[in-house]
Amino acid sequence: MGLSVALVGMGRIGKVHLPALSAARGAEVVGVYDLNMQLARDRAEAANVPRVFASWDEVLNDPDVQCVGVLLPHDAHAPYTIEALQAGKHVVCEKPLAPTLAECDRMLAAAASSGRKLFPVHNRVYSPAVEKMREIVQQDGIGEIFLAQTNGFEAPPTVQTWLATPRGGGGVLMSQAVHPMYVLRWLLGDIARVSCLFGDRKVVDMSAEDHAVVLLKFASGIAAEMTCTFGVAHGPLDHSITLHGRDGYLELSRQRLQAIAPRLFGDTELHEIPLTETGANAAFGRMWEDYARGILENMPTRQTGEDGKRAVEIVQAAYRSNATGRTIDLPLGVD
Numbered sequence: 001m002g003l004s005v006a007l008v009g010m011g012r013i014g015k016v017h018l019p020a021l022s023a024a025r026g027a028e029v030v031g032v033y034d035l036n037m038q039l040a041r042d043r044a045e046a047a048n049v050p051r052v053f054a055s056w057d058e059v060l061n062d063p064d065v066q067c068v069g070v071l072l073p074h075d076a077h078a079p080y081t082i083e084a085l086q087a088g089k090h091v092v093c094e095k096p097l098a099p100t101l102a103e104c105d106r107m108l109a110a111a112a113s114s115g116r117k118l119f120p121v122h123n124r125v126y127s128p129a130v131e132k133m134r135e136i137v138q139q140d141g142i143g144e145i146f147l148a149q150t151n152g153f154e155a156p157p158t159v160q161t162w163l164a165t166p167r168g169g170g171g172v173l174m175s176q177a178v179h180p181m182y183v184l185r186w187l188l189g190d191i192a193r194v195s196c197l198f199g200d201r202k203v204v205d206m207s208a209e210d211h212a213v214v215l216l217k218f219a220s221g222i223a224a225e226m227t228c229t230f231g232v233a234h235g236p237l238d239h240s241i242t243l244h245g246r247d248g249y250l251e252l253s254r255q256r257l258q259a260i261a262p263r264l265f266g267d268t269e270l271h272e273i274p275l276t277e278t279g280a281n282a283a284f285g286r287m288w289e290d291y292a293r294g295i296l297e298n299m300p301t302r303q304t305g306e307d308g309k310r311a312v313e314i315v316q317a318a319y320r321s322n323a324t325g326r327t328i329d330l331p332l333g334v335d
């Protein structure tokens with residue numbers, strides 16, 4: 001028997017998790033829950049899921065539910081996760097793990113005291129392109145890396161109603177840039193210093209920042225720059241990551257991975273690296289398979305609850321930097 005999971009929150013990302021988890025080896029969806037019952041029923045029917053829970057308590061009290069997927073607005077992550085852990089469930093919680101470090105700590109403490117596991121949805125480390133980037137970095141394919149750059153270019157329709165509120169969403173850093181932050185950590189290691197500025201020209205109707213620029217210094221000495229916005233008017237939309245090494249260049253942009261890497265190709269031309277793509281949402285399925293093994297077989301997983309907290313810490317350092325005009329050293333004290 002695989003890991004039996006209840007998915008809570010059937011909105012935009014619930015719709016992605018549902019087929020990915022249904023197709024994953026070693027895990028199955030036993031039911032779904034959403035405050036919007038009709039939406040939950042529709043999603044369950046479309047995915048052939050047998051059960052729609054009538055209430056959150058029903059999820060918590062069902063002995064058939066081993067794990068809960070928390071796919072809710074950000075301010076609901078900590079309370080739902082902690083209640084699920086205390087009810088004896090394992091939890092896979094959407095990014096960001098929680099808006100504040102204090103909430104992340106309470107979630108990690110609840111996992112430790114209940115003896116259950118807590119994982120963040122850090123889906124991009126399971127994408128074939130990012131996996132390949134890490135493989136190339138680890139085999140020293142572009143030499144010693146000294147510089148990294150990321151772009152997150154999204155358009156205003158990305159911003160849901162709750163995302164426009166300060167606690168629900170927390171801005172483009174908390175909801176979007178957290179992705180390249182955990183990806184860069186996975187590729188390049190821990191971050192030592194963070195600096196950030198928001199621009200003053202708000203272009204999206206949301207209370208928190210809609211665009212920002214972040215500078216990172218890694219513990220290894222690598223420098224990075226991250227640009228992110230929800231305000232792109234007419235495109236192009238993109239999430240890109242570029243790495244520069246002493247002996248080459250590696251870039252993921254618009255689903256294409258390209259490199260100039262004499263060590264890999266024997267020349268200084270630009271090469272496209274073929275990717276084994278297995279569907280747009282394959283990363284979510286592979287994530288669920290990894291976490292199911294982590295829970296059922298106690299295997300090490302690619303990311304942990306602690307990695308979820310570390311990603312939030314980088315975002316919080318960026319907020320603190322913008323507010324104070326200073327560069328912020330990590331680790332941060334609890335906010």
Ligand SMILES: NC(=O)c1ccc[n+]([C@@H]2O[C@H](COP(=O)([O-])OP(=O)(O)OC[C@H]3O[C@@H](n4cnc5c(N)ncnc54)[C@H](O)[C@@H]3O)[C@@H](O)[C@H]2O)c1
Binds near residue numbers: 010013036096123
């Ligand atoms: N990993 C990714 O690539 C990715 C992409 C998009 C969103 N997300 C994350 O997924 C989470 C949800 O985002 P979304 O875009 O799906 O939002 P959404 O608004 O589309 O869906 C949220 C759903 O939760 C339900 N809901 C709200 N409060 C509830 C409660 N207390 N109990 C039960 N149901 C409740 C709503 O009815 C809605 O259906 C956020 O953390 C967001 O950052 C992740």
